[in-house]
Amino acid sequence: MRAPVARPVAVGRGRTVPVPAFLTVPSLLVCAAVLLPVVYLVVRAAGADEGVLELLLRGRTARVLLNTLLLAAAVTATSMAVAVPLAWLTARTDLPGARLWSVLAALPLVVPSYIGGFMVVTVFGPVGALQRALEPLTGLARLPDIHGFAGAWLTLTLFAYPYVLLSVRAGFRGMDPSLEEASRSLGEGEWTTFRRVTLPLLQPWIQAGALLVALYVLSDFGAVAIMRFESFTTAIYLQYQTALNRSYAAVLSLVLVALAAVVLVLGEQRGRPRFHRLGAGAKRPARVVALGRWRPVAVLFCAGVAALGVAMPVGVLAYWLAIGVQHGDALTRVLAPTARSVTASALGAGLTLLMALPIAVLSVRHGGALARFTLRVMYVSYALPGLVIALALVFFAARYAPAVYQTLGLLVFAYAVHFLPQAAGPLRSALQQVSPSQEEAARTLGRTAPDVLWTITLPLVRSGIVAAAALVFLTIMKELPATLLLSPTGFDTLATTIWTDANDGRFGRTGPPALVLLAVSSASMWLLLGQEGRRA
């Protein structure tokens, strides 16, 4: 029996069967919720005393913009420079220990950027571990200050390059080796084949990874704040914290959103993998390239990356733990923040799913203007950094809804708006795997549309729902800027505890919560990679 063929869904067709109200009404509410932060920021910026234009044209804005663009470009470039060779080495060569290196090389992704930032400062700071190790040899009392651009660049590259690595590796996996063989049979040499066939085929995957890195840099708050580098997020946070000029914070936020949107649109247009494997021949593994005398160099390269991305975080974490234990720091201190983190994350994941479900069903199963609109809105929310959402909600609540200001409810709502795309993604792919004919069969058997959703669709996408919930839960655990801005007074979570302690220089106390967060983060990465494996 052949595999069932899913009928193309009636998207974009003219008069299809009407979309039921039990989907349209919640979807519209969710769209409104997602658009609320941006719309409010626009309103706020427009209502500024000075004109928006003057605010925009301040010298400071240009400097922040330049800083941010430079950082994003530099991190993206170095990420590609590190990740593409790594991907090739682990996927296509006889590199010794290729499996081990491929796992190690992906691991840095589990380190949240604020934890990564502290680690980099701990090691490379002016009087950090490196300086102490070098002092007996060189007599240097201080190293050049790592804070600023260099530190932000190093930290973000170290902990974001795996986005490119994973994407490119997926590209290598999906590539039909016979294309390269065809090139060789047409008389092209090994290097020409790589340049004219392999690299162009990989290009969409490289771009897809680079897009993720660029968006990561634009929205990152933790690393740049610790490195005291003036990018959009730190500038916005400063404006908010010092309450100097809230309109200016709104304007900066809008520019940041616009920037992220531009990156997103550019990356999507040119970066979506367009090259599909054609033909039905059985897939063979690609030829393994012999490294020959380059093997030691290759191993050294992999070891260097792994030392910075894996050994350094593990070592620093162990060091902090040891210091904490030495100081008699009660490990139980981590329990209350963990409980708060779990509570907020569970509530956030629940609300996120509730909000994602109607728009996922609507966008996958129904055509028409509303479905297209919800997809656009979800797309927009990808470009919204957590800090911007939080800031908009702070402004909004402070002015219009003081009752919810600094409540758990508002924090949970911010999480839901922020992580909606993360929940909608797995839900949508799960829904796409359910053949619409199963739902249609249920209709012809006399069940109404809501009934079918309940008895057929939801049970069939249960694993997708579980995956989405787990992913959102774990991601919320790590979230820093929105939690920082919106959590109720005294509601210290794991992320905020680490941030405050480390900012006050009490690194020793950050050991236990950082350990918990790394565990949580590893679990979420494992889930995410498991999903990608299924989709591939």
Add this chain to the structure above:
Amino acid sequence: MSIPGTTHETGRDRRAAGERPAVVALRAVTRRFGAVAAVDRLSLDVAPGEILALLGPSGSGKTTLLRLVAGFERPDDGEVWIAGRRVAGGGDWVPPEARGVGMVFQDYALFPHLTVAENVEFGLHCVLVAERGPRTAEVLDLVGMRGLAARYPHELSGGEQQRVALARALAPRPFAVLLDEPFSNLDADLRRQVREEVRGILTSAGISAVFVTHDQEEALMLGDRVAVINAGRLEQVGTPEEIFHAPRTRFVAGFFGRADFLPARVTARGLETEAGLVAQRVTPLASGDGHVELLVRPDDVTIIAAPDGAGTVLDRLFAGSEIIYRVALPSGRVLHSRQPHTVELPRGARVAVRVAPGHPLACFHNGAALEVEAAEPSSPRERGEATA
């Protein structure tokens, strides 16, 4: 509503009992996707107990037609009636769950999280709880699947899944069942067997059925009537015999079997073709210069090795008990000829080509069929001499 003739064997007589109202009726239904009309002003009736085959090439709109009946598509124009009730068109809209129409999907669409029995029971939610079990058992008996009631769909073979899907569609006693390419997911051997089973089940259930197929053999074997659809329009509807022997359009003729079209000129003696004279009469043409096209099937064409013959063997397609020869005429036109496997002609051999049907050949002018009748040949020899 037109009820075709009653000259068929038993089993097909069910639908012939006079003018009963149609179970499913389409009235000038149009469904457009963008600028393309997938279904174009199409009217069709399904009689009680009748099995109607919707036949057409892929993309002809036959599946859309089925989905219009089921309620998954809305007509842009026209009306759909089911059991005397207007379910679409004229401001009415009845959702799929309220139409009383069962459907068997191409991929069967069995619910993977429910057992066979639960799948069948799914449509019985409006039936009294006490009656659900017996009805489930009854339809599972009908399809011979009662022993596997506790299985899950993935534990069944393709043929078994097919039968469960049919049982599930039949369980709520719908007015009609719709089957979308029901056999396309089965391999050739199984398909033949399941086809007969399904026809038996539908017949014993006494239910109206509409099924979509692009396989002409399937349509002819399974359908009480066959409706040939092309580009969203109804080309012809009739009994399999009518469709096969008296195609009303060139498209229908070309759709069945290997068909060649041979240009001919109408003369007083018969039809003059490149492959000789075919002695048959056609109704006088209203217009044109008497040029028509003859439908020639491989068994209408004989070839005889002849060094001075006008035809050339291009190729031979070995098909076991017979051989199909591709023969080029002087003009370059190619005809197919069916020969017993004992006839062996090499590629390039010269042959005399003769169109010798033994029955009137369908004849078309501008794509539409002309009335044909066999003409008495003026002498017995004349027919024999219709050689090239």
